[in-house]
Amino acid sequence: MRYLFIGPSLxxxxxxxxGTVQVLPPIAAGDLFRVPLTADDxxxxxxxxxxxxxxxxxxxxxxxxxxxxxxxGASSMGALRAAEMYPYGMEGIGEVYADYRSGRLVGDxxxxxxxxxxxxxxxxxxxxxxxxxxxxxAAVRDGIIEQVHADDLADALAAMPYARRHYRTxxxxxxALDLPAGQAQKIGRYCQTNTVxxxxxxxxxxxxxxxxxxxxxxxxxxxxxxxxxTANLELASRGESPDGTLPMLxxxxxxxxxxxxxxxxxxxxxxxxxxxxxxxxxLGCAVHRAELSPAQIAVEHGRHRGYYSDRPDQGDFTFLxxxxxxAERATRSTEELLAIFVPRAFRxxxxxxxxxxxxxxxxxxTAWTRAVRIARATSQIEARLRIANRDSxxxxxxRVAGWFARHWKVDPDDVEIAALDRGFExxxxxxxxxxSYYLLTKVSPxxxxxxxxxGGE
Numbered sequence: 001m002r003y004l005f006i007g008p009s010l011x012x013x014x015x016x017x018x019g020t021v022q023v024l025p026p027i028a029a030g031d032l033f034r035v036p037l038t039a040d041d042x043x044x045x046x047x048x049x050x051x052x053x054x055x056x057x058x059x060x061x062x063x064x065x066x067x068x069x070x071x072x073g074a075s076s077m078g079a080l081r082a083a084e085m086y087p088y089g090m091e092g093i094g095e096v097y098a099d100y101r102s103g104r105l106v107g108d109x110x111x112x113x114x115x116x117x118x119x120x121x122x123x124x125x126x127x128x129x130x131x132x133x134x135x136x137x138a139a140v141r142d143g144i145i146e147q148v149h150a151d152d153l154a155d156a157l158a159a160m161p162y163a164r165r166h167y168r169t170x171x172x173x174x175x176a177l178d179l180p181a182g183q184a185q186k187i188g189r190y191c192q193t194n195t196v197x198x199x200x201x202x203x204x205x206x207x208x209x210x211x212x213x214x215x216x217x218x219x220x221x222x223x224x225x226x227x228x229x230t231a232n233l234e235l236a237s238r239g240e241s242p243d244g245t246l247p248m249l250x251x252x253x254x255x256x257x258x259x260x261x262x263x264x265x266x267x268x269x270x271x272x273x274x275x276x277x278x279x280x281x282x283l284g285c286a287v288h289r290a291e292l293s294p295a296q297i298a299v300e301h302g303r304h305r306g307y308y309s310d311r312p313d314q315g316d317f318t319f320l321x322x323x324x325x326x327a328e329r330a331t332r333s334t335e336e337l338l339a340i341f342v343p344r345a346f347r348x349x350x351x352x353x354x355x356x357x358x359x360x361x362x363x364x365x366t367a368w369t370r371a372v373r374i375a376r377a378t379s380q381i382e383a384r385l386r387i388a389n390r391d392s393x394x395x396x397x398x399r400v401a402g403w404f405a406r407h408w409k410v411d412p413d414d415v416e417i418a419a420l421d422r423g424f425e426x427x428x429x430x431x432x433x434x435x436s437y438y439l440l441t442k443v444s445p446x447x448x449x450x451x452x453x454x455g456g457e
Contacts, residue, residue, distance in 0.1 A: 001038075001041045002020060002021045002041070002042045002044070003021070003024060003037075003042070003043045004017075004022070004023050004043075004046070004207075005027035005046060005047060005048065005078075006023060006024075006026070006046040006047050006203065007025060007047035007115070007118065007122050008115040008122035008124060009046050009075045009076050009199040009202075009203045011122045013203075013207070016207050017211075018211070021044075021210060026046075026047035027045055027048040027049070027077060028048065028054060028055065028056060029054035029055060029056055029057055030057075032056065032060040032061060032063070033063075037067065038067070038069075039067055039068030039069065040068060040069075040070075041070070042069070042070045042072070042210065043064065043071045043072070044206050044207075044210050045071065045072070045073045045074075045077060045078035045082075046074055046075045046078045046206060047075070047076045047078070048077025048081075050077065050108070055077065056077065058081065058084060058085060061081060061085055061088075062085070062088055062222060062224060063224050065088055065089045065090060065221065066222050066224035067224075068221055070091070071089070071091070072090070072206055072209060072210070073093070073206075074092065074097055074203060074205060075096055075198075075199045075200075075202035075203040075206065076111040076128075076199055079092060079100055079202065080100060080108060082097050082100075083097055083101045088222045093202065093205050093206045093209055094198075094201070094203075094205045095198055096110075096111060096199065096202050097202070099130075105130070109129065109162045110128065110133075111128050111129075111199065112128060112129075112162040113125075113126045113162065113163075113165075114162070114163040125163070125166075126163050126165050127166050127167060128165070128199055129157060129158060129162070130198050130199060131196060131198055131199060132154070132157055132165060132167070132170060134196035135191050136150045136154055136170075138194055138196050139187055139194070142190070142194075144183075144187055145179075145183060145187050149174075149177070153170060153173055153174060156173045156176075156177065157169070157170065157173065167188070167191045167192070170187070170188070170191060171184055171185070174188070251359045252359075253375055254362070254371040254372065254375065255355050255358045255359060255362065255371075256433045257374050257375060257437065258358070258371055259423050260422070260433065260448075261374070261448040262367060262451050262452045263408075263449075263451050264451045264452060264453045265422050265452060266418070266422055268358075268361075268452050268453065269343060269358070269421065270343040271294070272358060272361065273298065274293075274294035274297070274298045275294050276357055277294075277297065277298040277301050277346070278294040278297040278298060280301065281300070285304045287300075287304060298339070299335065299342060302342060313334070320334075320337050320341055323340070323344050323417075323420070324337055344417070344420040355423070365452065367450060367451070367452040370447075370450050373447065374437065374440065374447055374448060377440055377443075377447060378436060378437050378439075381440055381443065382436070385439075392436055392438065395438055397431050397435075399438075400431060400434050400435055400438045401415045404418075404430075404434060407448075415430075
């Protein structure tokens, strides 16, 4: 399959394509995770959002390349990312890419412009600096303006906000720079009829490459190390709010809310982990015993993998002191402590918690709907804080941890253990999330009082 992210650089793109390319809007952060890419697919990136919407991240391009997807870029955001990602296999096409790659162009704003919506055909309200530069260079070649004055004009345009750059502005700047008599109007008339649209030309070059479908010889395929950032970014990109009214709200955030506030989330998390490990054991362990409970299988699986001794009455189990409370160690057997340890320590990979299963189970429940309401209310509080020039991140950790200790009905000294029971990777991970929602607990305490076991009420 061939995909093309494009917008104002070539508004009439469909006039230049056959039906085999899926045309998508300008790319934004997470879009490459949302598209169902497989090895041997081809992605062309021309335009991308960046100002009020997060730009496509290098990591998601890297992840696509690692899966064998061919990624090409040109003209605008595609040229920028290709110049940065070419060592890893992203292909750059066109003049703008070549200028970024050589260092002749540096600023991201060289390709930026202000434009209208897709429904109106992306009408341009400003001109990208690369087009202005190219048109001024053409004027020099045609003897309309001297190079020294052209350089002054380009520098003046570069110093302006991208949304104000236009050929009309160029004439105003030429007059302000005291160019020789009549030259400002002369270059203005020239630009009206001799505009050079470098971005459009480069976009057309990328379309030709897409149509040619000639894969590179022995393309590089980088090895992707799936860090927690990559895993959470992918989950966040693929998640959606159930009612579709919160397009920027992602599934990981809603799971975090359930982790924080649902009274029975420790039991939910524990059972989810047990089932996941039992499935893994059934698939990969020759000594799997299906007659055991999921909790027993999870403990046995740790023995299959050599994480601890296969004899509960022998071996070194001192590591359990890090993962259990003093009261638990005083009243539980080693086997029971191992059953407590497994869900607290469980990670899909080092640093990566398992949230895909939680999303799958929770998203059709009223607990998920409650989490959406909490997220919406929290966003309103955060907006008011920004207006007041305040930030929830400055809240004292002890204050936040104390409230959650009371909400979770645990001893304040055991908050970290309780956070692990809820699937948080560490105390810092818990606090990083909890601070964002703490003020809501003061404003709407009833809103954060729910469970997941009976559907969320």
